[in-house]
Amino acid sequence: MKKEVLSNAHSDKLFEQVYDYLLERIIRGEWKPHEKLPSVRTLAADFHVHRLTVFKAYQLLKQNRKVYVKDKSGYYVQPSSILPVNSQHDPIVSAYVHESHLSEIHQVQAAYQFSKALLDPNLLPNHYFSEYVKKVFDLYPKVLGTYSTTQGDQELREALCRYFIHAYHFYLSADELLITSGSQEAIDLIARVLVKARDTILLERPTYSPAIDIFRRQGANIIPIEIHRYGYDLDQVEMFMQRYKPRLFYMNPTFHNPTGYTVPAEQRKRLVEISKKYQCLLIEDDPYRDIYFDEEPPLPFFAYDTEGSVIYLRSFSKYIAPGLSIATVACRPSLMKLLLKAKSLSDSGAPLLNQKIFLHYFFSERLQQHLAKLRIALTIRKDIMEEELSVTDWNWSSPSGGFNLWMKLPESIPMDSLLRKGIEQSITFVPGSICDPLREYTSWVRLSYSYLNEQQLREGIKRFVGLSCSLY
């Protein structure tokens, strides 16, 4: 028994050695793109290891899209695996900072911003907000003189807890909620606490672009999971969890960004069980839940979880109050302790004023009326976008909720030119490669219908279609 354990440990080490050897040389570009790699037989001889060990290393490299197989003749270098030489930055500092490509596109000022998955400020009940603010000052006259706690205002956490229990049947206490300044802070905290360099994680493909950047910055080894109209291929997910023991699976399963897909209820239950079995945390990012066009989405994954396999991440910025930057994380106490420690090093908690305004607004009747109106307004905008796109033969799935439409353009359209000429003509969109952990999807685009009004949408899509057609 003991001997077996030892010999397993030994063979793991040999495996790592071969895997590291190959990975580093591929990343460093010692083999050229499409160059044939040493055979299993050769490497086994060179490393004095069993051929099966080399075979397993190549299989993992294949999964991670570092190599590909051709005609059974051997393994070849996947071109995208080699690090690009980034000469435009100070070499010393470039090693520290990753580019957030999405934030760069957002800096472009344009008349037709299909790149912004943000709500048109005109769709918010702006003239009512000042009432809630006045109420907050009446109730808490010292609110601007008071720090929040790191975990967030107790009154707000208790109210959210009751809401989650009532609306989604969560099994939850207020101590299991953390208030953050937006969901990106929450993802960043989770990544800092849970992921260290060379940890393997699962990410949807495509996915929310800043999540790719955040987990990459941690040095994570990313395995992509395709998301389809029907959800995930759960057998594949299980196989990956079994084989690679990923730390976590970051997912956006409800009106998914960018595709608009929703993972069905039956998959939710099963995936929670699978993730429990393989001890892979599910990070459920749920920012669009209330924006459905036909029927309400299935319950969150968190509702199926009793043993701490799911972290639920809910932003209220997207359609409630972008200017308040309030989000919340629900997770079990052992993990909460780690998140709190990490957060206490970054700040003293989300500003109390914002938490109190949010509390009184979110739990007002007016918000529910507002959400109903918002769903109608966004359905109309989504329909306008689809109507204007219907003159083309391009492929997209009509979204059943959320802010985004994910569409495949003809492959003959050069994406770089489309992006550049779009900006020249004051039209911005998100190129699909940015949403792809593998940086492929070069013919896809994400168009958001949430930010522009009906006229702008109609005119902008007409121009976008015209521009695209002029390029092929």
Added chain:
Amino acid sequence: MKKEVLSNAHSDKLFEQVYDYLLERIIRGEWKPHEKLPSVRTLAADFHVHRLTVFKAYQLLKQNRKVYVKDKSGYYVQPSSILPVNSQHDPIVSAYVHESHLSEIHQVQAAYQFSKALLDPNLLPNHYFSEYVKKVFDLYPKVLGTYSTTQGDQELREALCRYFIHAYHFYLSADELLITSGSQEAIDLIARVLVKARDTILLERPTYSPAIDIFRRQGANIIPIEIHRYGYDLDQVEMFMQRYKPRLFYMNPTFHNPTGYTVPAEQRKRLVEISKKYQCLLIEDDPYRDIYFDEEPPLPFFAYDTEGSVIYLRSFSKYIAPGLSIATVACRPSLMKLLLKAKSLSDSGAPLLNQKIFLHYFFSERLQQHLAKLRIALTIRKDIMEEELSVTDWNWSSPSGGFNLWMKLPESIPMDSLLRKGIEQSITFVPGSICDPLREYTSWVRLSYSYLNEQQLREGIKRFVGLSCSLY
């Protein structure tokens, strides 16, 4: 048996931690080819692991041809192991969370909180705040529906820029200011952008405790610089800069926390020159500038800098509006670019509402009147604390500004008992060791006079003195 498995798993984790640490840094070229690596003894001490664990990590690296052994004198970097400099593969941050001890003390509820260097909310012009908020909603009706930019509101940055130029003779443009949610976020961003594991930095001794935790979390090698009533020993600082090439010197030179000392003007000018010479950035944290008891403090270091040697960090949380969490960082464009990229991964900028309220409050006449009153109120509180302490023969320097009094107790008083019995009697304070990068100063305490009213202060200090005296 079970226990053995657990302890094996634990030691595997420690082994992995050391192995990963070394491998990543070798690949990234942090040690030069043929450079000598840290000794087994050093690493074992730094990582708090057994020497055998480090030895095993080196053995595996040797097998993997990352290091070689020379003449039994130690381990050296195998030249072929290093990645090209411009690689985008940058696993920066270790996933290991450090404890923030100060935040733990702050969680203790007590009647006599001398631990909180926060302003008594009663000292803020609370009844005026709602007026500014109303004004903000009148001026920007869509403020709650609008995201800020990552860098911060343009109008606020322009106003702050004019203020800094006028008040402190800064050479500055609005593009050289970043708005953050409090100063801790700013320190965290700076640390993430500038400091990687084993980089050397200078910290004052004693210093602001969360800064120690933040830089430690980055894996920095910390060299302490003693701060005295007359400032620093500049010859020593220069010697350290020359010898250890530190990346930065984090300092709090004006009404220093915890000592209350202020570095004199003549040292400021010279230190800027020295730091320029050795390319060591000065991080000037300046949260207490307006709280002086006699005369205004000397100009910030930033005023003496024209070439980007100083980063100026100004929090407005301490005495302006804790509930708004607004701070700003002034630095030159090359560094700003890096901070912006890092910040864009954490959030979409400080909430716009808070920035706009701050803008209209900070630049009001009422604020200037408020500050004058605040200085008087805090002078009175500080005097009460000193008066009550004067019955003892303990040592402290009377602070000339800020919120804190730094005091040496007789060495015969056991600090642990004092802390524990204090909490039992509803008295909290900050033990000096928390403010010390070396975790010594076991007879020192930081007492803040900013949070309690005059009566509470008098009563609390009487009790503190009584308790301390009972322990020796």
